[in-house]
Amino acid sequence: MPESAQFRPRRSVLYMPSSNAKALEKAKTLPVDGIIFDLEDAVAPDDKLTARDAACAAVRSGEYGRRELTIRINGADTEWHADDLAAVCAAGPDAVVVPKVDSADAVLALVDAMARHDAPEHTKLWAMVETPYAMLHAEEIAAASERLTVLVMGTNDLVKELYAEHVPGRAPVLTGLSLALLAARATGKVIIDGVYNDVKNVEGFLAECEQGRQMGFDGKTLIHPGQVEGANAAFAPNEKAVEDARGILSAWESRTTGVVTYNGRMVENLHVESAQRTLSIHEAIEALQG
Incomplete structure (x- = not known):
């Protein structure tokens, strides 16, 4: 696999709301492998522009050490998408994270847009796969471009789209998780597991980390700083x-x-x-x- 030759840890990848200045400051001290500065779900419509500027400033600051810095932009079906993508490409993070990538054509359109915006070569594409259609076309998505290096599971949206429920063991989404994992391994891409929502349920979170590691995920996306230590331990060799x-x-x-x-x-x-x-x-x- 291409990633194994130059392995980069992605055990813990934390979503940080880019509209929250205190959160951005705190992220500088957290032992996370990666940060997703979020412009999408964690940001209210009235705060989108301020959040965009803050995220771009954060990745330019040089104040986050060795952490991998990415920015999640708003989806292609929103009014903010085009300007988000242009601004993020200019900022040059390690990656642009794009929600609801459902097809190879969507990947190619994103890669073309990144090129038109003169995104630096080091700025890669991370595609969020979070719908039934994406699960069924995961290999095509993963193989569409070399610039796409990481698949990110959007399990909350997948559960919603399936009319399923969040349950211990994640039986309703295991087929989707497995299809995406197969696609990632078949195409030599990294794949990061979805979030665990109940931040107070440490036992449940650790069980889901263990499940993800056993399945073969490279790490887990997180929504709370308190989840970092558990993810780092779970996805590291003992x-x-x-x-x-x-x-x-x-x-x-x-x-x-x-x-x-x-x-x-x-x-x-x-x-x-x-x-x-x-x-x-x-x-x-x-x-x-x-």
Whole structure:
């Protein structure tokens, strides 16, 4: 996968309302891997223009350290979309996050617009997939452009569009989550899980982080600073996983026959690749914290 060669941690990606100056200031101190400065759902219509200016100023400020900085613009069906996109491209964040991307044509139109607005090469596209149609066309969306590097699950909208309910274990949306994950892995893209709404339910949040990690998500989008620590822990390899990865690679590199074992288990190429990825993630997290 392209991302594994130059892995960037995205364990915790926090939505921050760009109309809230205190929130933008607090984000400078949070141990998040990434920030989504939000111009969409978290911002009232009367505050859209002020929020846009604040988000663009934030990404230009250089005051957020190694955090990955992105801006979520308003959707293509809104009056703010075109001006949002022009302003954000000029600001040059790490990525533009676009809601409700439902087709390859939508991706291509966005990429074309970013080029017309002279977006810097480092400014990538993150596509939010949050409708049944997007789930059924996720591979086409993910494969549409190399500039699209990340899929972001919009699980709240997906639940709404399905006429479903938010329940522990997320059974109503598991098919959609799986389709989007398959699309991301088939096309070499990163995929970030949706938000957990009940910020006071720590146990439920941690269970959903664990579920997301087990499924294969790279990290989780968050709506509250109190969720950062749990997401960082859940989506990072634990000490045992790192120890095993090093042991597998050591056994593989010192092999003298075609058969290699580690702790009594047969080691094959697939185990080596998994071990290399585990260490890449671990080392990237260590570098971020250093």
